[in-house]
Amino acid sequence: MIRRIPGLDTKAATDLAVLHPFDPNGSTAPDGLLVSRWMAKLPLWTPLALAALIFAWPMAALAQNFTYGDAFDTLLRWMPFLIKSGFLFNVLISFFAMLIGTLLGTALGLGQISLNPVVRWFAWAVTQTFRNSPWLVLLFIVLLAFPFEIVIGTVIIPVPDWMKAVVGLSLPVMANISEIVRGAVISVPTAQWEASESLAFSRTQTLWRIILPQCFKRMIPPWMNWYAILTMATPLCSLLGVEELLTLTRQAMEGADNHPELLVPFYSFALLIFFLYCYPIARLTIRLERRFMVKL
Amino acid sequence: MKKLFSAISVAALLATTSAATAAQCTNDxxxxxxxxxxxxxxxxxxxxxxxxxxxxxxxxxxxxxxxxxxxxxxxxxxxxxxxxxxxxxxxxxxxxxxxxxxxxxxxxxxxxxxxxxxxxxYTSGTNVMAPKALGLTKWEDLRGKPVCGKQGAFYNKIVAERYGAEIIAFTGNAEAKQALRDKKCIAWVYDDSSIGSDLASGNWDEFEMPLVSEDDNPWxxxxxxxxxxxxxxxxxxxxxxxxxxxxxxxxxxxxxxxxxxxxxxxxxxxxxxxxxx
The missing domain is CATH 3.40.190.10 (Periplasmic binding protein-like II)
Incomplete structure (x- = not known):
């Protein structure tokens, strides 16, 4: 039998309404894995349904010589190029941005729990700045502020646009990973710190040998969640002219004479390919989250 | 000491002459x-x-x-x-x-x-592609009306200022042309040579290039x-x-x-x- 709660799912027994207090860490807290949870909930046949829907799109009545079927033929011919030179670049950008973001974010997150107030304050300020800045603004700053090549003596190191995009995207990721690390360390009961201190462990030893190994498992699901979010954010780079899937999709449509019939197939293809990449990640994230959940 | 001094002055002289040449053509x-x-x-x-x-x-x-x-x-x-x-x-x-x-x-x-x-x-002029049904005849017909265009084209501003058209700029031409078909705008402003080849393709039979090309501008x-x-x-x-x-x-x-x-x-x-x- 389901317990009914008066005022919530049955008629209130009294007109003195009672609100649950807002607890940012309790059951009313926003879900950190919202994106992955939503995506993982979609049934396994979603990608197929999505593909079917795109193909079943009403044959554009306005088309004259150039039919919707022609548009799909065009898409099929462009697909290898769009995947090889476009989507793989999105994956590459997300991969390196995640790598840099994780390394810097971990350092920053540990800085946030430092005993040194200066380090702690600095790490906190950096984290909050980048966590709360619009991604596109960060991208613009990095892309315009960085040189296109670095000359050291006679050696010329070119800095391509996509590498700048990696740096630009790694900044918000860094800040969010920093919060994940901080949160994971704090989530370990303080009694463990006291217990290890009584066993004569130093603070560094406690952190590396006792606390962090337990944190690692807890950090994996939110870390993967951020990877999915980052991957879906990579098309932002197209606004800055970085050659990735969306930029090349536009150029491909131009190369195919800009028939408006191309819009739905080409953009749907971009949607589908991102979904196919992120969906398994989301499902795995939620599975790992369940497995690593603290069971009471 | 004297030798050193003269060496420095010669070096300085050389430096200034080379700097003067450099100001003209470095050919970097x-x-x-x-x-x-x-x-x-x-x-x-x-x-x-x-x-x-x-x-x-x-x-x-x-x-x-x-x-x-x-x-x-x-x-x-x-x-x-x-x-x-x-x-x-x-x-x-x-x-x-x-x-x-x-x-x-x-x-x-x-x-x-x-x-x-x-x-x-090379050169190209500015013109618009518009539905034949509208029967546009002069640029003034665009005043106060929405006109689609592509971001970054210099004539967007000219058409807006000279004829009071309201430009809706898109990132790509496919989007702009779709908007024209969806009747979000009464015309699509672009290069006359591009519009010409679109009309010749046979996909735009209900459309025309009705105006006199303007701003013939060399590239x-x-x-x-x-x-x-x-x-x-x-x-x-x-x-x-x-x-x-x-x-x-x-x-x-x-x-x-x-x-x-x-x-x-x-x-x-x-x-x-x-x-x-």
Whole structure:
């Protein structure tokens, strides 16, 4: 039998309404894995349904010589190029941005729990700045502020646009990973710190040998969640002219004479390919989250 | 001590003379291209048929053929960098590209930023594509009406200011044309040569190019501003002249299926060799 709660799912027994207090860490807290949870909930046949829907799109009545079927033929011919030179670049950008973001974010997150107030304050300020800045603004700053090549003596190191995009995207990721690390360390009961201190462990030893190994498992699901979010954010780079899937999709449509019939197939293809990449990640994230959940 | 002093003054003298020469022509970009054996040219990758991608992803087009001709004459390799109307001049200023052949209209304000080389190699005018049903006859008909366009085109502003049209700018032409079909705007403002080839394709039978082309504006290729009157600029001037005079641009126009323009025919006539006349 389901317990009914008066005022919530049955008629209130009294007109003195009672609100649950807002607890940012309790059951009313926003879900950190919202994106992955939503995506993982979609049934396994979603990608197929999505593909079917795109193909079943009403044959554009306005088309004259150039039919919707022609548009799909065009898409099929462009697909290898769009995947090889476009989507793989999105994956590459997300991969390196995640790598840099994780390394810097971990350092920053540990800085946030430092005993040194200066380090702690600095790490906190950096984290909050980048966590709360619009991604596109960060991208613009990095892309315009960085040189296109670095000359050291006679050696010329070119800095391509996509590498700048990696740096630009790694900044918000860094800040969010920093919060994940901080949160994971704090989530370990303080009694463990006291217990290890009584066993004569130093603070560094406690952190590396006792606390962090337990944190690692807890950090994996939110870390993967951020990877999915980052991957879906990579098309932002197209606004800055970085050659990735969306930029090349536009150029491909131009190369195919800009028939408006191309819009739905080409953009749907971009949607589908991102979904196919992120969906398994989301499902795995939620599975790992369940497995690593603290069971009471 | 005296010797040292005279040595310093000689060195100083040398330094000042070389600085004076340097102020005129350093030929930095030209030298860089020659040392590296590679020229980086900014071209369009979204402007068929002047610069676009083929299905294997290579950038091809009429302007790319011109860039190839330049690189071949200089004996260097060619690297193509896709640019957009909004960033092409910055790329050249920054030195990210050595030269630009990117469908750029030769405008007074642009000459102050980049070294636009004479003679101009092409021209295009502004016109609109509109449904025949609307029966537009003059530019004034656009006043106060929504008109679709592509971001970064200079004539968007002109049409808005001169005729009071409300420009809705899209990132791509496919989007702009879809908006025209969806009746979000009464016309699509673009290059007359592009509109001409669209209408000829047979996909736009209910549409027309009803107005008289305006702002017939020559296109210019550009080198860095400080090298306009140095080796690089002079070289590109010569190349541009030769390609106009020997008809190779007319041939390229034919090769890429562009409707022959009066501009190139006139130049061919004007620049014709007097001995062969």
């Amino acid at each position: 970009t030209w030298n860089k291209v020659m040392t590296r054996g590679k020229m980086v040219v900014g071209v369009k990758a979204d402007y068929k048929p002047w610069g676009f991608r083929n299905e294997s992803g290579e950038i091809v087009g009429m302007e790319i053929d011109m860039a190839k001709a330049a690189a071949d004459a200089m004996g260097v390799d060619l690297e193509l960098v896709p640019v957009q109307s909004s960033n092409r001049m910055q790329f050249l200023e920054q030195g990210k590209i050595d030269m630009m052949i990117a469908t750029m209209s030769d405008r007074d304000d642009r000459r102050k930023i980049v070294g636009i080389v004479q003679p101009n190699y 210019g290729l550009a080198v860095p501003l400080e090298e306009k009157n140095c080796i690089f600029g002079n070289f590109m001037s010569g190349l541009s002249y030769n390609m106009l005079a020997d008809g190779s641009l007319v041939e390229l126009e034919k090769k890429w299926g562009i409707k022959p323009t009066q501009f190139l025919a006139d130049k061919l006539e004007n620049f014709a060799d007097w001995l062969e006349k």
